Amino acid sequence: MYKVAKASEYLVITGVGIKDIKLAKKAWIFPGQTYTVFDLSPVNYTFEVQAMSAEKLPFVLPAVFTIGPRVNDRESLLKYAKLISPHDKLSNHVKELVQGIIEGETRVLAASMTMEEVFRGTKEFKQEVFEKVQLELNQFGLLIYNANVKQLVDVPGHEYFSYLGQKTQMEAANQAKVDVAEATMKGEIGSKLRKGQTLQNAAKIDAETKVIAVQRSAEGEKEGIKVRSEVKVFENEREAEVAQANSELAKKKAAWTKAAQVAEVEAAKAVALRDAELQGEVERMNALTTTEKLKAEFLSKASVQYETKVQEANWELYKKQKEAEAILYEKKAEAEAEIALADATFYAKKQAAEADLYAKKKEAEGIVALGQSQGVYISTLLTALGGNYTALRDYLMINGGIFQEIAKINAEAIRGLEPKISIWSNGGDNGGGITEGAMGMKELAGVYKMLPPLFKTVHEQTGMLPPSWMGALPDKSP
Numbered sequence: 001m002y003k004v005a006k007a008s009e010y011l012v013i014t015g016v017g018i019k020d021i022k023l024a025k026k027a028w029i030f031p032g033q034t035y036t037v038f039d040l041s042p043v044n045y046t047f048e049v050q051a052m053s054a055e056k057l058p059f060v061l062p063a064v065f066t067i068g069p070r071v072n073d074r075e076s077l078l079k080y081a082k083l084i085s086p087h088d089k090l091s092n093h094v095k096e097l098v099q100g101i102i103e104g105e106t107r108v109l110a111a112s113m114t115m116e117e118v119f120r121g122t123k124e125f126k127q128e129v130f131e132k133v134q135l136e137l138n139q140f141g142l143l144i145y146n147a148n149v150k151q152l153v154d155v156p157g158h159e160y161f162s163y164l165g166q167k168t169q170m171e172a173a174n175q176a177k178v179d180v181a182e183a184t185m186k187g188e189i190g191s192k193l194r195k196g197q198t199l200q201n202a203a204k205i206d207a208e209t210k211v212i213a214v215q216r217s218a219e220g221e222k223e224g225i226k227v228r229s230e231v232k233v234f235e236n237e238r239e240a241e242v243a244q245a246n247s248e249l250a251k252k253k254a255a256w257t258k259a260a261q262v263a264e265v266e267a268a269k270a271v272a273l274r275d276a277e278l279q280g281e282v283e284r285m286n287a288l289t290t291t292e293k294l295k296a297e298f299l300s301k302a303s304v305q306y307e308t309k310v311q312e313a314n315w316e317l318y319k320k321q322k323e324a325e326a327i328l329y330e331k332k333a334e335a336e337a338e339i340a341l342a343d344a345t346f347y348a349k350k351q352a353a354e355a356d357l358y359a360k361k362k363e364a365e366g367i368v369a370l371g372q373s374q375g376v377y378i379s380t381l382l383t384a385l386g387g388n389y390t391a392l393r394d395y396l397m398i399n400g401g402i403f404q405e406i407a408k409i410n411a412e413a414i415r416g417l418e419p420k421i422s423i424w425s426n427g428g429d430n431g432g433g434i435t436e437g438a439m440g441m442k443e444l445a446g447v448y449k450m451l452p453p454l455f456k457t458v459h460e461q462t463g464m465l466p467p468s469w470m471g472a473l474p475d476k477s478p
Contacts, residue, residue: 001029005037012036012081023077038085042068042145045098051110061106063129066146067098067137079141097140105132125149181318185311192307196300203296207289214285221278229267236263 004026005011013022015033029035045065052058069084070076084094106129113125126149134144240256378392385391397403455466466472 003027003029003035008040009037010040010077010081012038012085021078021081023074023081036085038069038081040069040071042066045095045102047099047102051107061110061149063102063106064146064148065098065102065133065144067142067144069141070143073141076138076141076143079139081141083140084142098137098142101136102129102133105129105136108132185314185318189307189311192304192311196304196307199303200297200300203293203300207293207296210285210289210292214282214289218278218282222275225271225274229271232263232267236260 003011005024011022011024011027013024013027013029013033013035014020016030018033027035043066045067046063047065048060048062050058050060069080109125109128109132126147129149130144130147133147137144236259240252240260244252244256246252378396381395382389382392385395458464458466
């Protein structure tokens with residue numbers, strides 16, 4: 001039977017005439033031989049690996065690996081055909097095998113790195129995971145065609161990345177607020193400054209224009225008065241000449257002279273009067289112009305000073321706000337540091353308590369084991385002694401040195417004593433001629449004779465004296 005595999009498949013042939021296995025794209029299948037077909041297409045495996053960093057912070061690493069047999073290496077294809085191809089590559093067996101390798105290498109690598117190193121060096125972390133997993137997959141003839149490590153995800157109850165994002169967002173927002181406030185401050189100051197300069201320049205130009213206009217008006221008035229005066233003189237001269245010609249020369253001459261003199265005086269007075277009026281008008285206009293100019297200058301200065309004071313007050317307020325925010329941030333950082341220190345202290349005490357508990361537990365287990373072994377030992381001795389508890393007790397006391405300790409304690413108890421022995425006699429024994437009544441009295445007298453040496457001995461040994469009603473010891477003092 002002749003078999004041909006597809007472009008993405010291989011034939012795996014075993015049986016008669018084949019030492020191990022045979023890989024082929026097309027081959028004759030003879031009697032006594034069997035064949036299977038395996039696909040070379042890579043498969044996507046999606047995992048969510050739960051790992052823990054060096055700071056013991058858990059996180060979830062979503063990853064997608066595209067894995068398939070190494071098609072360009074015949075030795076790898078043989079490994080794949082022997083170990084993996086008997087199973088469906090989409091089965092749980094193959095998936096659990098690949099997942100176990102990836103999770104194991106990822107967790108070992110993550111445990112040697114801090115959370116910041118994992119987060120900032122995602123590319124390097126991915127490359128190291130790729131290399132270590134590939135080393136393990138080589139023994140199965142597998143090749144990683146593509147590895148896509150997604151963004152790190154927080155484990156429920158440990159929102160490290162969420163808090164880190166909130167911190168970055170708040171820092172950016174606060175910096176934006178500061179930039180907007182500074183730009184607004186510069187814009188308002190520049191606007192007020194340009195406005196003040198515009199008002200000052202406008203007031204200055206208006207004042208200069210008014211002065212020039214008044215000067216030109218006064219000069220025009222003066223020229224008009226002069227022309228009119230000259231015309232009037234010319235007319236008077238012509239009238240005098242006509243009158244002088246029409247009347248008698250003498251009469252008209254006197255009249256003309258008189259009229260001319262009167263006209264000259266009137267003209268001079270009119271010119272002087274008009275000049276005085278114009279001069280007063282000029283001075284009044286000058287005073288008004290000067291007043292307006294001073295008012296404009298004072299108003300401009302006052303406006304500029306006001307705006308300057310307002311900006312200075314705003315700047316002081318802004319500085320105080322920033323100082324207050326800096327103090328608040330410093331206090332907050334100190335509080336967070338104290339909380340972290342308290343957590344570390346608590347963790348250290350917890351570890352010490354657990355170590356102490358473990359030591360106590362092991363010590364108790366040792367005592368229990370010692371007691372059990374001693375029980376077995378005593379039971380063995382009791383069996384060897386035939387169940388004689390007295391013999392067992394004596395053996396244990398001898399073996400434990402109890403008799404030696406008792407003797408030592410008794411010796412220590414009587415050490416330093418100075419016993420005194422008093423020998424006394426009642427004066428004789430019962431002779432042959434003494435009656436029973438006399439003998440009883442003698443015994444009673446013997447008892448009374450015994451009391452003084454007895455009291456003396458007790459006093460010397462213990463320092464105690466007999467009661468006064470029983471008697472008193474003799475005083476040895478001179």
